[in-house]
Amino acid sequence: MTDTVPPRPKPVARAAPAPPAASPPPPVDQRLPFLLDFYPLQDAKQTRLSPFFDALKKGRLTTTRCPSGHVTWPPRVVCPQCHSEALLWVDLPGRGRIYAFSAVLAGAPLGFESELPFVVGLVDLEGTGIRLFGRIVGTPWTECRVGQSVEVETYELEDGRAFYRFRTTGR
């Protein structure tokens, strides 16, 4: 007698089984892709925006401005408003206030699981119309609040890459 293919479930099939509680380790021996880049992509061989990452390593958060004064986020190689390619690097303010936040308590991507729980939020930068999204550190999520003061903080990863986040400075 020939084996048959398992039938597809009838519409009244039992409830689906829960997914496994703990994720197995990655299938191959690899560095977890923190920053969601499996390879470093921040240098001048990879991106025309490498000055942004060079500035981060010097502790400065920058972005681009076109000759007409359009400041954009994220930094660009072409201004989305006037399509100018003659863009200049400008420093962004180092302080701001939380516009909205939440905490990731479960469901982290690869490389972020050991950091649970963590806080993310939208921050209005002082004296600009710019609102940035980012990680917020320095206060547990249960004590963060809308309107709280934060400062921009740059940080370097073990592999030499750089990124930015916000640190709470007051209530």
Add this chain to the structure above:
Amino acid sequence: MTENREVALVGGATTKFGVRAATWPELCQEAGAAIFQAIPKLSAGDVDSLFLGAAEPERFAFQSHVAPLAAEQLGITPHRIIQRTELACASGQSAIRSAYAAIASGLSDVAIAVGVEKMNLPSMAEANTSMACVMDRPWDGPHGATAPPFFAMVAQRHMLEYGTTEEQLAAVSEKNHRFANTNPTSQFFEKKFDREKLMRLPLVAPPLRLGDCSSMTDGAAAVVLTRGDWARRFTDTPVFVRGTGQYSHFHNLANAGSLTDWVGLTHAAREALGRAGITIQDVDFAEVHDCFTISEIVEYEALGLCPPGHGGRFVLDGRSDLGGDIVVNPRGGLLGCGHPLGATGVAQAVEVYQQFARTVPAARQVPDPAWALVHNLSGSANVHSVMVYQGAA
């Protein structure tokens, strides 16, 4: 200017949604079996075009070039147009819209729109990485952004600005799970949730709890669209596409603007309703994108069903339920059915067809429907996609 041809929806079907012991191609085969069983007068040779809604098969199933793969699974040989549509969570409605455009213009006569997503992998972190890639990956992704914290911020601002409550959020989830209990293909068909139970579930991204979030789901769905004058070859209850609209508002989270006023949905709905020549008050039922409970509340407001800030009260007062102003998400929504990204937009249209055909269980049948609106959102409410359908007279 050439007049567009009328386009009809002549049938639809979905697979069982859930955490499925089935691969991407197997789900696709199941959708093929389901659609040909649902439309007995349709043969494979009738189908001239395939539009495949698939959000992330490269990440979830490690597979590119999925349109011809899908055609082979479905047992069809498209000979006019075959393509994949990708718009993250709205890939499914994009497939339907593309089929509509092809038929309206005369390039296709009979098209199948299929949505497929396989999301549950042995590693949930891998699946969550796929979800993070829907965001602006190099800029938002590195902070750990996925959908739940974004929609949690929408909820936080809505609570702050308008006094929306956790009970109002739970009322959305309770309604949609109750409808899903009438839908055997839904992920949570057998799971009962009352408001109190929902408000005790664990927090995922505060203020959102587990019951406020749609699930990682495996599933597929299919619909067939034909030129209007051929519709009755395939069904006695054709449904006609009367309007469509989309609006792409932003992508990077920094550029979202107001979190609580989804102007993109207002624009997309105005375009779709305007093309249909009706207003939102004429719509009898709507399938809207309740990826999170707060989404449905903001959508009532953006659609003009209630004033800004009144969405929480709208659901709590039963105005989006059977017997209310409009029935919202009678299928069970994304909350109750699960959310296989590419399949969701197609499954919404399946419900539209079945509601007009009066083939759904009485517990969710909208009485005497004439007009339906479908809203499919993508990413962090980046793009809003809307279609308007009319039942046959």
